Each structure stands twice: as C-alpha cells, then as structure tokens.
Amino acid sequence: xxxxxxxxxxxxxxxxxxxxxxxxNVVHAALFxxxxxxxxxxxxxxxxxxxxxxxxxxxxxxxxxxxxLFAIMLTRNSEYPYISDNRQWPLAAVTALALAVIFCSxxxxxAPNATNSNSPAFAELGNSLFTRWAIPFEIASLVLxxxxxxxxxxxxxxxxxxx
Amino acid sequence: xxxxxxFQILSAVLFCIGVYGxxxxxxxxxxxxxxxxxxxAVNINLVASxxxxxxxxPGTFLHFDGQIIAIFVITVAAAEIGLxxxxxxxxxxxxxxxNVDEVNLMKW
Numbered sequence: 001x002x003x004x005x006x007x008x009x010x011x012x013x014x015x016x017x018x019x020x021x022x023x024x025n026v027v028h029a030a031l032f033x034x035x036x037x038x039x040x041x042x043x044x045x046x047x048x049x050x051x052x053x054x055x056x057x058x059x060x061x062x063x064x065x066x067x068x069l070f071a072i073m074l075t076r077n078s079e080y081p082y083i084s085d086n087r088q089w090p091l092a093a094v095t096a097l098a099l100a101v102i103f104c105s106x107x108x109x110x111a112p113n114a115t116n117s118n119s120p121a122f123a124e125l126g127n128s129l130f131t132r133w134a135i136p137f138e139i140a141s142l143v144l145x146x147x148x149x150x151x152x153x154x155x156x157x158x159x160x161x162x163x
Numbered sequence: 164x165x166x167x168x169x170f171q172i173l174s175a176v177l178f179c180i181g182v183y184g185x186x187x188x189x190x191x192x193x194x195x196x197x198x199x200x201x202x203x204a205v206n207i208n209l210v211a212s213x214x215x216x217x218x219x220x221p222g223t224f225l226h227f228d229g230q231i232i233a234i235f236v237i238t239v240a241a242a243e244i245g246l247x248x249x250x251x252x253x254x255x256x257x258x259x260x261x262n263v264d265e266v267n268l269m270k271w
Contacts, residue, residue: 006165010173017180017200033196040203049210052230064244071192071248075255085187092186096179103175114167114215125227133231140238147242151249
C-alpha cells in the first residue's frame with residue numbers, strides 16, 4: 001500500500017519537475033511547480049510527517065505559487081508567455097545527468113540499514129520547536145522580518161522616493 | 164514499507180532536475196522556481212533520513228528533527244523568494260527584461 005502511494009506521489013513529483021524544465025510556456029511552468037509541490041506533500045504524508053504536509057500545502061501551494069504567478073504576470077515582455085533556453089542547455093543537461101548518475105550510484109551502494117519510526121505527535125513537535133530549537137526559531141523569524149522589509153524597499157516605486 | 168534509499172534517490176533526481184533548470188533557463192523567474200524545486204528535494208531527504216535513521220543511531224538526533232529543519236528551510240525559502248522577486252521586479256523596471264544573459268552591466 002505504501003509502495004503504491006510512493007510510486008504515485010514520487011512519479012507525480014518527477015513529472016511536475018520534468019515538465020517545469022521542459023515546457024515552453026512560463027505560466028505552465030508555475031503550474032507544474034504546483035503539481036510537484038503538492039506531490040511532495042503526499043511524500044511527507046507517507047513519511048508520517050502530517051504537520052509538514054500541512055505547512056507544505058499552505059505555504060508552497062498557497063503563498064509561494066501565487067507570488068510567483070504575480071511576478072510572471074508583472075514581468076511580461078514581447079515574447080510572453082513563451083520562453084527560450086539559453087545556448088548552454090546541452091551542457092546543462094549533461095551536467096545534470098552526470099550528477100544524477102553519481103548521486104544515485106553513491107546512494108545505492110551506501111544504502112544504510114534503516115528502520116521505521118512512528119510519527120511524532122503535534123505536541124511533541126511543538127515542544128521541541130520551542131525548547132531545543134528556540135534560538136533558531138527566533139533567528140528564522142528575524143530573517144523573515146528583514147527579508148520582508150528589504151523586499152518592500154527594493155520593490156518600491158521611484159516616484160514615492162523622489163520627495 | 165518503502166526503504167530509505169528510494170526516498171534518497173527520488174530526492175537526488177529531483178535535485179538534478181532543479182540543477183538543469185537553473186543552468187538552462189534564461190528567465191530569472193524560472194531560475195527561482197528551479198531553486199524552489201531543489202530546496203524541496205533537500206527537504207524530502209532531510210525528513211526521510213531523520214525519520215528512518217533515528218532508531219539506528221540513538222541519542223544523536225530525534226526522529227522528527229528532520230521535520231524541524233525542513234520547517235526552517237521552508238521559512239528561509241519563503242524569505243528568499245520574496246526578496247528575489249522584488250529584485251526581479253526592480254530589474255524588469257530598469258531594463259525591461261528578466262533574461263539573465265541580457266543583464267550584463269557588471270560583466271567583465
């Protein structure tokens with residue numbers, strides 16, 4: 001049963017990723033990303049990480065895809081919605097393929113003997129997040145704040161800065 | 164149950180697709196999207212490895228530590244995409260293009 005789900009969601013993830021890099025239409029690329037990210041949420045569910053699956057659907061499926069679609073619509077040029085690859089794409093394909101072969105053979109040969117573990121309760125996860133990981137948590141919130149202020153300042157229009 | 168190595172191979176293949184996207188695309192928005200794909204591959208690897216390996220090396224980390232690090236990765240990815248898209252909008256306003264090979268003002 002879990003094999004069936006793994007093949008289904010893993011296949012959807014790879015199909016989304018592959019469609020993303022080969023499609024000629026920029027809006028389709030963003031929608032392929034949505035497919036891939038939703039399938040990754042399914043992978044998290046197979047790994048019994050329910051909270052992470054929720055976060056994935058909410059943040060990636062909800063927020064990030066919308067922001068990317070807005071950016072695509074706001075930066076359209078003469079050839080919109082079509083896009084072209086640069087001249088080095090055969091070299092890029094060779095690089096990515098070689099990297100994939102190296103990764104997969106290395107992982108296959110050094111496969112560790114792993115065991116399954118049960119899923120954590122939400123409370124356990126939250127407790128750990130606010131005790132053991134409290135300082136990284138605070139730093140992450142600071143990073144978000146700084147990034148938001150920086151994004152506002154960078155994207156502000158020139159006319160409001162003139163006075 | 165599915166073995167750890169299959170999750171790791173899925174993650175590696177997804178990462179390599181992202182590498183191809185970053186290297187081959189011209190539009191800056193699509194490069195950012197490919198980076199998101201690579202971050203997701205890393206997240207799959209983190210969650211799977213932590214949940215499957217925690218019992219075989221007791222005391223070093225807990226089986227949901229991978230999930231917590233993945234939450235931080237998602238946070239940083241959200242910050243990164245906000246900032247990157249702001250820079251892309253500014254680039255589009257100044258140069259009317261988002262193709263990275265046409266933005267060569269600082270190229271030697």
